[in-house]
Amino acid sequence: MDMPSPDAGALARRPALLAELAAVVARDALISDPVGLRAYECDALTAYACTPLAVVLPGSTGEVAAVLRICHAAGVPVVPRGAGTSLAGGALPTADCVVLGVARMTEVLEVDTADRLIRVQTGRTNLQVTAAVEEAGFFYAPDPSSQLACAIAGNIAMNSGGAHCLKYGVTANNLLGVTLVTMEGEVMEIGDGHLDAAGLDLLGLICGSEGQLGVVTEATLRILPQPEGARPVLMGFASAEAAGACVADIIRSGVLPVAIEFMDRPCIEACEAFSGAGYPDCEALLIVEVEGSEDEIAATLRRVLAVAAAHDPVATREAADADEAARIWLGRKSAFGAMGQLGDYICLDGTIPVSQLPLTLRRMSELAQARGLRVANVFHAGDGNMHPLILFDANTEGQLETAEALGADILRLCVEVGGCLTGEHGVGVEKRDLMTAQFSAGDLEMQMRVKDVFDPRWLLNPAKVFPLAASAARREAAA
Amino acid sequence: MDMPSPDAGALARRPALLAELAAVVARDALISDPVGLRAYECDALTAYACTPLAVVLPGSTGEVAAVLRICHAAGVPVVPRGAGTSLAGGALPTADCVVLGVARMTEVLEVDTADRLIRVQTGRTNLQVTAAVEEAGFFYAPDPSSQLACAIAGNIAMNSGGAHCLKYGVTANNLLGVTLVTMEGEVMEIGDGHLDAAGLDLLGLICGSEGQLGVVTEATLRILPQPEGARPVLMGFASAEAAGACVADIIRSGVLPVAIEFMDRPCIEACEAFSGAGYPDCEALLIVEVEGSEDEIAATLRRVLAVAAAHDPVATREAADADEAARIWLGRKSAFGAMGQLGDYICLDGTIPVSQLPLTLRRMSELAQARGLRVANVFHAGDGNMHPLILFDANTEGQLETAEALGADILRLCVEVGGCLTGEHGVGVEKRDLMTAQFSAGDLEMQMRVKDVFDPRWLLNPAKVFPLAASAARREAAA
Incomplete structure (x- = not known):
């Protein structure tokens, strides 16, 4: 991975830079020792790592602006970082950069249920946003798999989705405003807490811009009333293509579940071994979740099962109670951890038209075979956001490179069938x-x-x- | 209204420009005679009018690009125009411009129910988009009051909302991709039919950009499955503030109706006289519509009525059947026509936090009193998108100016209480x-x-x- 190296000049100027940074943040908010810096060498794309010049963890928008002004004046690049959960290397440092992390900025600044919004500092994790409003009966909709750890800053940078974005949209659909600090240290308020804005909509541009335009320190997020109830159904199929075709038919039928998740055999087996979720022995399964009143849930699930019947499911299981629902989701939510136990993998993130799911799954498996590798699939099928996991052995010479080449093949395939290079992980260095x-x-x-x-x-x-x-x-x- | 005038040079070059334009579009697609140009002198903000150099109505993206290249080379400004329904003067010509209208580009290019999208040329009207998918059980969600007439081009330019955007979001939430032609005549495909995009999200920037960045000739729109059923309830209140407080309480309670519409006495009376909708005699009324199965509708309406009870409604009426539902909506949808019968008005478009509704309604009425004018209100209350109508007499010397001054007072008030200059009409020349x-x-x-x-x-x-x-x-x- 080619990344800019520090020139001799940058290293020579480092002590002066550190002194300037130390003057504007708390004593423990500047990290410059080699051991401390280790934790910031990489994000969740662990195949790549690089030690930055320094890490700063400001406590306020004002401090962020001060840090940026210093770096701008010194011509030092800045890598913004949320919780460091990027799977695309979005927070990978360069050797000549300062990492600016917002992880200490976790405050709730405002909760307003009448206006259906919450304002937070962006170091707050996704799940802690919902935690702040759930007692009042609300929730924050985008729910990336990493929601326990990932920060709102990263959600905004990557325009994250999640299992439930089929119904509720991605981050862009739930973001009402941000405080952005430019590289020059200027603080801008963008968006005004409404879905529309006067003038050019810079908010839409900021969302998903991967830290290229500024550092987002505060965000106003839309919150939604909790649904009355929700229930998942699990359906097993004899082939990945049958499951894929079933997804396309569910959407085409006009049912709008809140989530449709897909897993194929390698993934099912790994998750089952890891979590004991009670998944059936089959080639692919779907978890379809619907929401509403008891009657509505029952009626919608009936429609889903009727559509699925045409694809000869080998097993179907409705969650009888909250415990069973939790267990069905537990398997899915632990998928990435479970796969990690099997060995090394690269997690891809491409989006395709739902109608192209069966074709894409078949061609993907052919591409993997041609490279001599295996691919496991677990993804948000309802909106065509795929997460193929390429399994490889990092200790075998050349396998990482082969896996990367296969990843590129697969992402090109996504674009070919009418899709997009990234659904929610972003481009980062990876793509x-x-x-x-x-x-x-x-x-x-x-x-x-x-x-x-x-x-x-x-x-x-x-x-x-x-x-x-x-x-x-x-x-x-x-x- | 100050607008650029044509310099003598522009007029001298007009014949050559017309000849060039005539060569790239159909014979009847270039309008240059004074009578023909009259129809394009203004949009729905009829207080202002200006005759352009010419009007072209291309039939394809290629023709749009050719027209733009000619104008760019000649340094002639271009005013893009959809259906000309802008209430903010978004399509008001300047005397030195060519008006480029997309009204003849009305084709459906693709319908894909499995991928839940439709691709259309942007001259197609909003309602005709839904018409193309309703037999398949789908609909296009944004529903501006002008949906019978307004073009998708204008919806995108202004990021239009509508009564149902409380639940389904505004145009930005339902737009998946556009074909944009730049002023230099370059054709760009922006967005890829998915809710996220790789790289910088230019789509979010284009939506709501009011024709400042390019001409949008084709659009990919998200379609949604039709709800099982929907039913409105009508509630009358003894004061506008009580109705406003009721809206805030409904949202705060966690119920999410599909629409909450507000009308005050002047508006109720005008609509009643115009449409005979059977509205009660009261100071303000709300139309609250909920969706779902029969049981869900009944349960949700019970919750709405329970919240409303605290504000002492003077009348409530649930639609017993589809006819009654249609009549309730008929009054609301005819509001702008009805008000027109009462005399001249300026229709404003500001957005405020829902929690500020009661305060804003009171202060607005004080501002109107201070200027000696009356304001009528009819608006999408659920998401705080207000449309105050300032009533005035255009034949009384100075009243237009007073009405405009009051409009500015009111929009400044919207910003003061934490809102925004525009909800869906855009800035245009007006703001x-x-x-x-x-x-x-x-x-x-x-x-x-x-x-x-x-x-x-x-x-x-x-x-x-x-x-x-x-x-x-x-x-x-x-x-």
Whole structure:
């Protein structure tokens, strides 16, 4: 993985930089010793690691602005970091950068149930946002699998989704406003707590911008009333394609479950061994969750099962009570941990039209065979957001590279069938050079010109999102 | 209303421009005679009118690109136009411009129920989008009051909402991709039919950009399965504040109706006289619509009525059948027509936090009194999108100006209580000089720099959205 290295000058200027940073944050908020820095060398894409010049963990928007002003004046790149759960290397440091983490900024600033919103500092975890409003009968809808750990800052940077976004939309659909600090240290309030905004909608641009435009320190999020009830049904199928076809038919039938999750055999077996969820012995399973009153749940599940019948399910199980529902979800939510026990894997994140699920699953398995690797699948099927896990052995020479090549094959396939390089993990470093598979040179140039507006010197989250050669050229031209 | 005038040069070059335009569109698609141009002098903000140099009505994206290339080369400003229903002057011509209307581009390009999307040319009206999918059991959610007439192009330009956006979100929440033609005539595909996109999310930026960044010729829209059933309840109150407080309490209670509409006495009386909807004699009424199965509707309406009881409703009426439901909605949907019969009015469009409804209604009525005018209210209360109608007499010297001044007072009030200058009508010419009430100089500069990226010469939809002095300076600097 090519990343910019520090020049001799950057290292020489490091002591002065550290002194300046120390003056604007709390004593324990500046990390510069090698042991302390280790924890920030990588994010959840652990195949890559790089030690930054320093890490700062400011306690307020004002401190974030002060840190950015210092780095901007010194021409030092800044890598913003939430909880560091990025699977795409979105928070991977460069050797010449300062990592700016918002993990200590976890306050709830405002809860307003009449206006259906909560305002938080963005270091707060996703699940802790819901925790702050659940007693009042509300919840925050986007629910990435990492919701226990991941920070709202990262959710906004990557426009995260989750199992329930089939019904409730992704982060962009639930974000009402942000406080953004630009690389120059200017604090901007963007969005105003409403779904629309006057003037150009910079909020829509900020959401999903992967730390390229500024550091988001506070966010106003839409909260929703909790549904009366919810119940999952588990359905096993004789082939992955049958399960895929069933998903397309459910959506086509006009039923809108709150979630449709897909797992194939390798994943089912790993999850079963890990969590004992009681999953059936089959090639693929779907977890379909519906919401509403008891009657509505029963009626909707009847419709789902009627559609599924055409695909000859080998097993179906409705959750009889809350415990059983929890156990069905436990298996799914532990999937990534469970797969980790089987060995090394790369978790991909592509999106495809739901109608293309059966075709994509078949072609993916052919691509894997051609590279001599196995792929396990566990993903949000209802909205076509796939998470193929490529299994490999990091200790076998060349396997990581083969796995990466297969990952690129699969993501190109997603684009080919009418999909997108990323659903919710972002481009990060992982997919920067695949961007040309999705976007024309003109499209990318337009995106980079928008980046120019917010970060003219290209100091924010360097070497990510855009093809490396393109962003390096941009940074050099601006220097 | 100050708008740029054509210089002598522009008029001298007009014949050559017309010849060039005639060569790239159908014979009847270029309008240049004074009588034909009359129809395009204004949009639904009829207080202002201006004759453009010419109007072109291309039949395809390719023709739109050709027209834009010609205008760009000639340095002629272009005013994009959908159906011309803008209430904010979003499609008001300047004397030196070509109006580019997409009204003849009405095709359905693709319907895909498995992927829950429809792709249309943007001249298609909002209601005709739903018409194309309703037999399959789906609908397009955003439903502005003008949905019979308004084009998807304008919905995207203004990020339109509607009565049902309380539950389903505004256009931005239902837009999956667009074909955009830049002022230079370059065709870009933005968004890919999914809720997330790789790279910077230009789609979020395009939506609501009021024709400042390009001309949107095709759009991919999310469609939703039709609800099993829906039923409105009508509730009358002894004061506007009581009705406003009831709205805040409904939202706070965690019920999420699909729509909550508000009307005050002047509006109720006008609608009743116009449509005979059977509205009660009261100071304010709410129409609350809920969706779902019969049981769910009944249960939800019980909760709504229980909340409302605390505000002493003077009348409540549940729709007993579809006919009665239609009649309840008929009154609301005819509100703008009905008000027109009473005399001249300006329809405002501000958004406020729902919790501030009672306060805002009271202060608004004080502001109106101070200016000696009356205000009628009919609006989407559930999400705080207000549409105060300022009643005035255009034939009385100075009343238009007083009405405009009151409009500015009211919009400033919206911003003061934590809201926004516009909910769904956009800024247009109407609110361009109020933008400074909402945005700091730095915020506006950032928005204008983004405009620079897409339209460096500031030729697209001139003299709108940004304060006139600012946009004029920008255009001059680029010339």
